[in-house]
Amino acid sequence: MSKCALYYFSATGNSLAVAFSLAEKLPDAEPISLPGSMILADPYAAARDADQVGFVFPVQRATMPEMVRGFIEKMPVRSDCYYFAVSTYTVFGCNEFWDIDEILSASGAQLNYAASVKMAGSVGLLDQNSPRVQQTLRTVDGQLAEIADQIGNRQENYFRRSIKLLGKMVRVYTENRRKNIVFTINEKCTRCGVCAQVCPAQNITVDEDGGIAPIRSDKCQACLACIHWCPANALGTNINIHSHYHHPDITPEQLNPNILKPKVKAN
Structure with a gap:
């Protein structure tokens, strides 16, 4: 049986909810906190023992979060390993998959599969309890079932290649905002x-x-x-936030980086 290391980075809880859903549908997979892994003596222990390595994260500044980028850049990779990524977004995705593929390609591997999932509220444009937010959350499950099935069968896809110059321009602008x-x-x-x-x-x-x-x-x-x-x-x-949002099925305790492998909240 294949072993899957499923790393996640999550702020509002959207990406952790996606990771929980994928892990439930994939054999021998469980969500692993990427921030939590980075404080371990060996951050990449799970990846070394796996023949499938996945990343779930929100789109930030037109690409992956900086912490995710730093983790992947230092990760030991293998050409025979199946790498996949699932991004969550509210407005649009951009360069996240292209950027991951470039990092992996430099070490002789590749991003085999990628998918984006539209989620609710992570840029603070809508109230958490608005009908639009609730409808978005309800439509995610079917999409994740299809994504998990494709990953489980080790399918490969030609993920969307965005306009890289535009993505870089957005990243430079927003990175300056992040630093300030x-x-x-x-x-x-x-x-x-x-x-x-x-x-x-x-x-x-x-x-x-x-x-x-x-x-x-x-x-x-x-x-x-x-x-x-x-x-x-x-x-x-000093960055405008129009409303507050976090995923209704996730708790602050589950997002704590000191909890490497959080458990699904009991109903």
Whole structure:
């Protein structure tokens, strides 16, 4: 039986929900936190033992998150391994699959399969409880069943090649915004620590007195998980956020990078 290492990066919980669904449908697969893997002594232990390696992540700045890029760039690859990627997006995908394929090709491998899944709310354009958001979430299951079936059969596809120059321009612009992001905390903050729990970069700390340490811009992934998950809506930023959203079936505990292999929430 083949062994599948299914790495995920998730901020609002959309990508973790997709990873849970795929793992349920694929034999011998379980979601592995990519941020959690990066704090291990051997971040790539699961990938070394697998003959299928997959990545699930949200589209950020017209490509994959920087943490995902850094992980794949340092990952030992094999030409006989089946690599796949599934991205989640709200508006559109862009260069994420092309960029992964370039990294793998440099080491003699390739991205064998790729698929995009339209999700809800991750750019804060819609209210979490809006009918449009709920409808989007309901239509995902059928698409994921088809994707899992194709991955299980090790199908290969010619994923969409986007306009690379456009993608690079978007990335340069948004990367500058990421590096200059500024967070604010208002008087609504209850020092509950949810923001620290969901941060994939472990970039937020709550001290013994309940105070929140400054958020370092050099480590920040600009995923905005801290803002979307804050139960008091106490966090803000110089990037416009029109509404707050997180996946209804995911909890902050499941996103904690210190939990390498989270379990599905019991109904």
